[in-house]
Amino acid sequence: MDLVVTDLRVPQPLNAPPTTERELTARLRAHGKSSMGEFPVLQAALDIAAYARLQHNLPFPDFDAVIAQMNELSHAAGDWVAIYGTKPPAEEQVDWLRQVMHEQGNFQGAMQNYDASENADIAAVIENRRGLPVSLGLLYIHIARCCGFDVEGLNFPGHFLTRLIGDEISAIFDPFNDARILEPQDLRATLKRFHGPTAEMDLLFTRGVRDRDVLIRMQNNLKFRALRESRLDDAVLVVERLLLLEPGNGVFWQEAGLIHQRLGNLRAAVLAFENAVETMQEPALSIRVQSLLDEVRSQLN
Structure with missing residues (x-):
């Protein structure tokens, strides 16, 4: 996994995924060729969700409605920027994202049925307003970018975290737990909760990752669970999707x-x-x- 400090970029408008395997394959391969600062993380997540539905012969959701839900939240987030006219400190950015995503959008961590595959399907996450840390983090990244905020996913093991980069200080927050801001002691506690009492922090854990690595991490959740449950046919389908992004x-x-x-x-x-x-x-x-x-x-x- 490449570790990076991401550039500020505003997402392009979202489009409903195509409905044929040929078109979706071409779309995902095009995403894979995107440069670091141009990878459309939410669009790619929607397209890969559509491709997975085709692989499993499942019906498509109403992608237009899914996109409309995200556009509504994006516009609400953008209204804040129009009102205040300047980028606030990082902690205030997190507060605003929390209001948009959690209080208005009602997005929450999937405390029940955590391992359900739908929690790593971005279309289902948007419909159900429940997801994994990484799938919710991907949505926070998209909304933050719509505000013009500088945001990145982190290389934190076991539990995906995100960081908003302010002009003077940054704020690391947990998208799974209502965008709670994490201080250094919270990061250590989170690490030990997932990796045991002897685990110690490493600088690599708070390094930024590429946007495509956020989507790859989401797919890896599906792959690891399929392998753990000996569902090899499902696991190889996930790897096929990953290879479309990174051949x-x-x-x-x-x-x-x-x-x-x-x-x-x-x-x-x-x-x-x-x-x-x-x-x-x-x-x-x-x-x-x-x-x-x-x-x-x-x-x-």
């Missing part, structure tokens, strides 16, 4: 190969491992994948 990611190709191998799809595993060897950034990992490739090829002969 040059050797780790994703390796994951695809391993899952296909476990499913007995040996020819698909060979193709995936071949792509992994070509795209893997670390030589040691490339050597490891080459051995996996040789193993699967021997099974085909």
Whole structure:
């Protein structure tokens, strides 16, 4: 995962995803080619949600209504900027986002049925007003950008957090818990809650990540749960979606190969491992994948 300090950027208008696999594939590949400052994180999340529905033969939600709900909140957020005319301190930015997202929009963390797949489907999250930390964080990022605020997701492990960057100070907040601002002691407590009492903070945990990594993290939630529940067919579909966004990611190709191998799809595993060897950034990992490739090829002969 690349760690970055994000640039200020205002989202483009949202569009309903296309309804065919060919068009959605082209759209997701185009998102994947977006530069760091141009990746349309909410649009890409809507498109990937639509693609997942096609993969599972599920009906589409009313995407126009979903987008209208977000536009209503975006306009409410933008009205604040028009009234005040200047960017406030970071903590006041968080307060305003809380009013728009939690008090007006009624978005909350999915305390019940936390592991339900709909909590990582951005269209369902918008319809139900419930989601995971990362899916709610993605929406906070979108609304903050509509205000012209400088916002980024963080590399915090186990529980997604976001940061608003002010002119003088920044504010880290928890999108899952009503945008509560977290002080250093809160960050340590959160880390220990998810990783045990011996876990210690690292500077990497509060580094900013690319917008596409926010969406990737959301998809990884689905992948990890599918693997944990031995739903390999579902897991490989998630990896296919990730590869549309990042076709040059050797780790994703390796994951695809391993899952296909476990499913007995040996020819698909060979193709995936071949792509992994070509795209893997670390030589040691490339050597490891080459051995996996040789193993699967021997099974085909």
